[in-house]
Amino acid sequence: MIRLVFLAIAALAFPWLAEFSGYSFYISFASRVLIFAIAATSLNLVLGYGGMVSFGHAAFVGTGAYVASIAMVEGASSAFVAWPLAVAAAAAAAWLIGAASLRTRGVYFIMITLAFAQMVFYLVNSMKAYGGDEGLTLPARPSLGFDLGNETAFYYVVLSCLALTLFFLHRLVHSRFGRVVQAARENAVRAEAIGFPVFRYQLACFVIAGAVGGLAGALLAAHGKYVNPGVLHWTQSGTLMVMVILGGVGRLWGGVLGAAVLLTLEHVVADYRIGWLAALAPNYQQHSALAVGLVLLGIVLFAPQGIAGMLARKHRA
């Protein structure tokens, strides 16, 4: 509890500290991390708590991003219109995809969610009216009654969204609904035999995660004032999955930790020049993905429970 309070104070004071120390660029970076934390947390609900290995989560993030952007371009400048639309559209997409995919199991589920995500990717690519493969630029961030163009204001909005998401996830997984979903993860046949309609519970879980993913997408589009089909590419689904596994599968803070560590790692390797490394290989910063790959590999081999698992183990010991 005390750690949570400290964390909240740090998160709330961050823009002020960044401004004060002259690194105001980091406010925007932090917003990006928080947005990916929301997306990864929503995937963690399906993947970690539901045990459904969805390899197509970018479809929902992308649907949210595109629907919010299209609403903006078509004249809905209020976030109170654009964002709920994005969430509803992502939930609808998740309902359709989930209803078809949840009839399969195991590896086939992984592959069919991937296939559906690819369909959305190609559909968006061919929407010439909304930029096609070149993407869609927004005139401004949507308005929330106050100006979101200010990086600090936007940061606090994203932070509130993340806090609400985490609180909601915490309550959800400890509710009756959450218990059933986790029971189905452990043994779907037994859960079914006790009398729970497993399919409907899993579908509901899938739809909730899709909706939250859509919110992350809407925030992502607003953050960059730009969206392109890249948000729907399968490697984006892979990146979200990597964040969840890196942070900790089925752990409340897994998505947040994974997003923070992965994005910070990418940023540090790409933007900081480490003297001795630069002396060895002058162009090493162009190959930051190599370092990210090696770290990920190290995590799989040596910390299979993710970062949250590592911290929890240390805490207990």
Next chain:
Amino acid sequence: MSAILILEQGLNGLQFGLMLFLLAAGLTLVFGIMDMINLAHGSLYMLGAFVAAALVQATGSFALGVLLAVPVTALAGMVLEVLLLRKLYQRDHLSQVLATFALILIFNEGVRLVWGSDAALPMPQALSGPVELLPGLYYPAYRLLIIAVGLLVAIFLFLLINKTRVGMLVRAGASNREMALAMGVNIKALFTLVFGVGAGLCAVAGAMLAPLLAVQVGMGENILILAFVVIVIGGIGSVRGALIGALLVGIVDTIGRAFLPIAFGAFLPPQFASAAGPAIASVAIYLLMAVVLFFKPQGLFPARG
């Protein structure tokens, strides 16, 4: 639209399907026998293309370069299997996805470090012209060579898997791994061998397609997904399924791209047809996969009985 155009597109579909089969055959065996999701399979395809480009340049001969690229890539695959992937067989699918996703990043950057972002593998001069197959039907000679190589490798694989002792062990491993283990099969060596063969097949596909497509970093990522679609349609672990699935996907994709826009134009307003045609064509294979899984959740030819 004429019969010649249809025949030509049919041949294109066959050519694409056979190359997909080379990728899918290795992937389906790794998947079926070792129960391992290998996202880095596309990276071996990329590696094969880059190695072939470098060797063709070094030796000055297209045939020699491509022939040498196959064992080199196969060896790289086996080293990868022994050093790393072997540790992942006992882990869950999530760990495998994470580890092989990391491998994609490492391979991409490694190739970029060694060869740069792209490479050139020019088509051999002798094969760059068209051949008249039927009166009025001209078809590029190089694409015919791809079809011939694809068919030869498919026959070779068929004989290897159905007529040899090693092939029998592979089939036993795919249909019931525990039982094969209990019967004393040296699973470890078998896995390494299968992985090497899969990597070699990747190199064949990568090298043969290189003159037609761009040899560049990231080239394996999109074709990997197609290969996954193929093996899911065909049934994981079944080489025969991979062949049928690959031909289905290759032909549906090629025919769809060529004729759906025309077909839509026939009975839809033009501005709608020009948008919907390509869109539907590019999702056609995913629709195919969804339909197949809906009726046969294990794919067309399930390897496990």
